[in-house]
Amino acid sequence: MEWKDFELTGRVAVVTGSSRGIGKAIALRFAKAGANLAICSRHMQELEEVAKEIRSYGRKCLPVEANVGQRQGIESFFAKVFESYSQINILVNNLGINPKLSFLIDTEESVWDRVMETNLKGYLLASQIAGRNMRDHGGGNIINISSFGGIQPARGGGAYCISKAGVNMLTKVMAQEMARDNIRVNAICPGLIRTEFSRVLWEDPKNLSYRVENSAMRRIGEPEEVAGMALYLAADASSFVTGDVLLVTGGRI
Numbered sequence: 001m002e003w004k005d006f007e008l009t010g011r012v013a014v015v016t017g018s019s020r021g022i023g024k025a026i027a028l029r030f031a032k033a034g035a036n037l038a039i040c041s042r043h044m045q046e047l048e049e050v051a052k053e054i055r056s057y058g059r060k061c062l063p064v065e066a067n068v069g070q071r072q073g074i075e076s077f078f079a080k081v082f083e084s085y086s087q088i089n090i091l092v093n094n095l096g097i098n099p100k101l102s103f104l105i106d107t108e109e110s111v112w113d114r115v116m117e118t119n120l121k122g123y124l125l126a127s128q129i130a131g132r133n134m135r136d137h138g139g140g141n142i143i144n145i146s147s148f149g150g151i152q153p154a155r156g157g158g159a160y161c162i163s164k165a166g167v168n169m170l171t172k173v174m175a176q177e178m179a180r181d182n183i184r185v186n187a188i189c190p191g192l193i194r195t196e197f198s199r200v201l202w203e204d205p206k207n208l209s210y211r212v213e214n215s216a217m218r219r220i221g222e223p224e225e226v227a228g229m230a231l232y233l234a235a236d237a238s239s240f241v242t243g244d245v246l247l248v249t250g251g252r253i
């Protein structure tokens, strides 16, 4: 193993939901490792800031305003990606939502459907589009951002946890099926990471201290600490890793 096995020089990486949080950290980490990027979110101004930083590392970046929570947005995002890049090497399915906490017995059907459409079907649809391009070009790499909640149940987070458990199995089945096309597929399950998405969890002192006490490292994680695992999975350093679900939790119990 050499340092170049952790480099992504000249590769094209697509990261969904990448104007802030974990997606942004992954996009910047990949750019520093040599990749050219396509990034998306629903607000162009924040995306442009990320694109500017990526270009400052000497990489290309295509920022696209798109709602990738549903099929039409996913398709129009990739249509734009393919106008700029003929080949995708890496896809990071990162966009996930958890719009409403409720016990499953009271979860509205519309909330369940939205969570499943974005978190699970969205990952499938994006992987199909990117995967066909990767297959046509001799291989590629798909990384699904899942959650510790996909392994460990959380009361009130049922639809989210079930969608992420689905992402873990989607990862395993796709890896089995895509290995013959030289495409690796893996998932990352972060614990609590300091982002907007999880603000409600870490801003509440009682909740924060519960989380911290249940973690070996006695702290929550930062988005860049998930990006390190994503870089390992995207690079050749992980050439024998596929169908695996890797945890980044600081030792959560």
Ligand SMILES: NC(=O)c1ccc[n+]([C@@H]2O[C@H](COP(=O)([O-])OP(=O)(O)OC[C@H]3O[C@@H](n4cnc5c(N)ncnc54)[C@H](OP(=O)(O)O)[C@@H]3O)[C@@H](O)[C@H]2O)c1
Residues within 6 Å of the ligand: 016, 017, 018, 019, 020, 021, 022, 023, 040, 041, 042, 043, 046, 066, 067, 068, 069, 094, 095, 096, 097, 145, 146, 147, 148, 189, 190, 191, 192, 193, 194, 195, 196, 197, 198
């Ligand atoms: N943070 C945690 O503690 C944690 C733990 C485990 C797993 N995760 C997973 O990590 C992933 C990223 O979460 P995060 O914490 O980084 O979230 P975040 O900080 O809220 O960032 C979400 C990103 O996605 C964009 N986005 C939201 N809805 C979108 C849509 N419909 N279409 C396109 N872009 C959209 C947001 O920009 P706009 O709002 O401008 O569109 C933003 O760039 C999710 O899959 C989540 O389940 C997070």
